Amino acid sequence: MTKAEPDRPVKLSCRSLWKVYGADAQRHVRKRDLLSGDPSTVSERLKRDGKIPAVIDASFDVLVGEIFVVMGLSGSGKSTLLRCLSRLIESSHGQVLLDGEDLLAASPQRLIELRRSSMGMVFQHFGLLPHLSVLDNVAFPLRVQGCSVGERYARAREMIALVGLEGRETSFPHQLSGGQQQRVGIARSLAVGPGLWFLDEPFSALDPLIRRQMQDEFLRLQKKLGKTIVFITHDIQEAFRLADRIAIMRQGEIIQIGRPTDILRDPVDDYVAQFVEDISLLRAVHAADIAVQSGVDYGPCMETVLDTVYVEELVAKVATGSTGFRVVNAAGSVVGTIDRQTVLQVLERDRERRH
CATH class of the missing domain: 3.90.1280.20 (CBS domain Like)
Structure with missing residues (x-):
């Protein structure tokens, strides 16, 4: 687990988080099973019982205003971890604290409130509503919040300008390129002014050149907005380009957390060393x-x-x-x-x- 810097408070805390899949996993997996011994030993025991530990004893803090990148190969558990953090899926055990409030203990109504006001989410599949214009897509979460027409459209236009799509307000998703569609998704997620932003491989479906451009756009937005971000990727180059800190996952476990330069200088094991060998220190x-x-x-x-x-x-x-x-x-x-x-x-x- 990492600690907060003295002058940077913690926005999101993850404590001993587990997610276990399998037949009747929620009924058979007891808290005492996940607390009795070394996590690796517990994980092996769960596997012998036919369960799949997708996230294993994850603990870390995300600081206010930082880009915290979780990376790993396919099947490493990174997207499952994000879904547990946002409670899109239920964890088997642990705590997720947003500004000190335990999300895993929140009522369904409270969780809806937090998602509407405090969290933004962007996924690799843009999820735009095809029958709505760019303006209406971006304004949609504000419509759900009950904002007035004037208020939501003013905010939506502000976000559209922020992501560089002025002049495309009346366009429909099918009239936009992949990069433009992702910009609309980003604008929509920012419309509610979230304090915490979850991004799950948001650029992985884009062509390499557009992906690079979107990374540039993302860094520009972050410099202006200073959001607290949990960013999921399998791309080592992307992780090192964007991250303030990186958590590397392998088979459900976080095996190293640190600044990009620290991981390059002092990889925790041969796996991490091989993972980052193509990254230039320069x-x-x-x-x-x-x-x-x-x-x-x-x-x-x-x-x-x-x-x-x-x-x-x-x-x-x-x-x-x-x-x-x-x-x-x-x-x-x-x-x-x-x-x-x-x-x-x-x-x-x-x-x-x-x-």
């Missing part, structure tokens, strides 16, 4: 990850860079003569410095990993 490590507190001035060739730039950009600058970097955050405050040698060390380590 495109995953940010300036903030290697900056140190220092009063050193590297002279006239010292440049100021944002803490979010990748080392790949610093390597290019070193190649053209830069001897060091002053690293600043978005507010312009200095967070540390990086010397030329540190950049070259990351470059060398990346070469060793990939050859």
Whole structure:
């Protein structure tokens, strides 16, 4: 389980979450069975009894404003985990706390209220209503909430503009490309102003170029909106491009949680190491990850860079003569410095990993 950073409160907490399938699983699986021993041992016992443990003792926190990516191969349990978090399916055991409220203990009516006001969901199949225009599709959840016509259309137009579809308000889903349809789905999920956003492989049905464009759009939206996001994907490149932190799943278990750079630098086992071997450190490590507190001035060739730039950009600058970097955050405050040698060390380590 990961802990919250001191200055970033927890939005969503998952505690010892299990989901077990099988004949009469809910009747036969008792809480004491899931608490009596090591989770791996319990899982093996369940399998011998003919049950399928799809999510095994999952525990983690999602911080306010972060993109928490859950990734794994097909069948790893990542989508089942998301459905348990959103209570689209019932868990076998555990807790899911949204702003401290246990979703698994919520009444059906309370759950409906939370889904209408506090959660947004986007899936890989767009789920647009074919007989409604773009405007009406985006406004639909506000219609369900009982908002007035003027209020819901004003909000829907705002969301349509946010995702770059101004001028397509009167179009119908069949008149849109796949990427445009997904933008409508995103706009619709944002219309209610959710504090928590669930996305289950939202771009996997798109062509590679459109998928890349949608990832860019997603990052743009997140920079503007600062949502708390649980994002499911099987694509390692997508995970490392989008995530603040990543949880890697294998056969129902979360085997490692960390920032992309931490997972690359220190994979928990050979499985994770093989999983991430094609990811370049240069495109995953940010300036903030290697900056140190220092009063050193590297002279006239010292440049100021944002803490979010990748080392790949610093390597290019070193190649053209830069001897060091002053690293600043978005507010312009200095967070540390990086010397030329540190950049070259990351470059060398990346070469060793990939050859």
